[in-house]
Amino acid sequence: MTKKIFGLDIVKHSKIKLQCIQRYLSAYSNIITYSKWYKVYYFIDGFAGTGYCKSKGAPNIVNGSATIALNIKPPFTKYFFIELDQEKAQELECLKTEYPNLSIKIFQGDCNVKINDVLQEIESNAPFIALLDPQAGDLYWDTIVKIAQKNKAELFINFPFGMAINRYMPLEDGKNVDAETELKLNKIFGSEAWKPIYGERKKGTISSAMARDKYLDIYLQGLKALGFKYYAVKNLKNSKKAHIYYLIFATRNRRGLEKMKDHLVEGEPDRNTLFFNQDISSAVYNDFSGCKNVSLDDVLEKMLAGKHLLKIQDFKNALIALEKDKKLSRINPRPRSRSFNESDRFNII
Ligand SMILES: C[S@@+](CC[C@H](N)C(=O)[O-])C[C@H]1O[C@@H](n2cnc3c(N)ncnc32)[C@H](O)[C@@H]1O
Structure with missing residues (x-):
């Protein structure tokens, strides 16, 4: 044919x-x-x-x-x-x-x-x-x-x-x-x-x-x-x-x-905005402020699904930014590690 x-x-x-x-x-x-x-x-x-x-x-x-x-x-x-x-x-x-x-x-x-x-x-x-x-x-x-x-x-x-x-x-x-x-x-x-x-x-x-x-x-x-x-x-x-x-x-x-x-x-061109990380950090902070013993998994479970263009690394970066701003304290800090993996637990202040 x-x-x-x-x-x-x-x-x-x-x-x-x-x-x-x-x-x-x-x-x-x-x-x-x-x-x-x-x-x-x-x-x-x-x-x-x-x-x-x-x-x-x-x-x-x-x-x-x-x-x-x-x-x-x-x-x-x-x-x-x-x-x-x-x-x-x-x-x-x-x-x-x-x-x-x-x-x-x-x-x-x-x-x-x-x-x-x-x-x-x-x-x-x-x-x-x-x-x-x-x-x-x-x-x-x-x-x-x-x-x-x-x-x-x-x-x-x-x-x-x-x-x-x-x-x-x-x-x-x-x-x-x-x-x-x-x-x-x-x-x-x-x-x-x-x-x-x-x-x-x-x-x-x-x-x-x-x-x-x-x-x-x-x-x-x-x-x-x-x-x-x-x-x-x-x-x-x-x-x-x-x-x-x-x-x-x-x-x-x-x-x-x-x-x-x-x-x-x-x-996605829309992702490259200057305030991108800041926005996610605020969103995570709004949703979890005052919560104890939180994990990356908890954050992803609640926030990953949606119409937004965010992926796992963006949420990890947001947690790093919150820690830098002293809005997050680790329960089990790992020496010399800035990033967050699945076993990390933390409080959002
Ligand atoms: C957007 S095209 C699909 C393109 C295909 N996914 C690709 O990437 O090559 C939509 C196709 O659905 C067919 N189509 C339209 N109505 C349909 C229906 N009710 N059931 C099955 N196929 C249909 C059309 O003939 C057309 O070939």
Whole structure:
């Protein structure tokens, strides 16, 4: 079969997304294999594309999420790819010949339906990552609920707010969400919780950035309610610095979050502000002031999950700054050590 590339032209933010996927899948596979705890682990790509993308303005073809996953070493036990478009699904079939030693199963159809078949093939205690990367409002909340029923699931979701969902909610006078779109939005958010935010935005009582943040919070609160207590968010922007979509990573496992934070924050220009460390120190101080016998673990447990771009080293630096300001005293000081590790205990004054 001649290979045609149906994938979208890839632009800078897509490259960042693919880089995050590559780094996380690689870390995940290594952690799982190294732990020797699990015999099998899986990868689901719910909106798989063709496995390849075309680089915008350049003739070269780059790996999409499916082939990125297939190149991860050590490989996953089995790969499940779902794709609605028939021609793209046929292209995915070619991957079975390109990667003859890997176990690949392709489902052509709607991810929100086919996910049932995929989940049936996954043992209830087997770890897996589900990548859900729609380009519009094609991912329904109910699909996330189904995935969450497996307790070793990790999620990597593209929440395409700026590039799609926002456009379903007109702000012009005289225009409203029609009945069909209303149903779609209910399916996307899993409830009508978006309505009051849309109402406020229409009245002009909140800014677009505030509304966006609130819509994101519906999603994050929903994930937490499903047991995904640890999450990280990256706000992907275009060349004009306008928001396009959120990458949301969610897990029930803090180690997973730690790894993901490291990868999501890399290369973030917003991190390099002069007051960065000072801000975290104040935040840690506000949350823990007066607390005795605290550990780095306590701080991470409470503060690492979130929409911020902070990683473990940032919290360690914040503790160093608090100690320097005499707002932190160690219970078990280690000679000549300024840093904080997992066994250190301290009081926040
Ligand atoms: C953003 S692209 C995915 C790109 C892919 N993750 C990659 O990195 O190469 C979204 C894909 O989802 C497909 N799609 C759209 N609606 C779908 C649905 N309901 N179920 C499954 N696939 C769908 C589109 O045909 C498109 O190929």
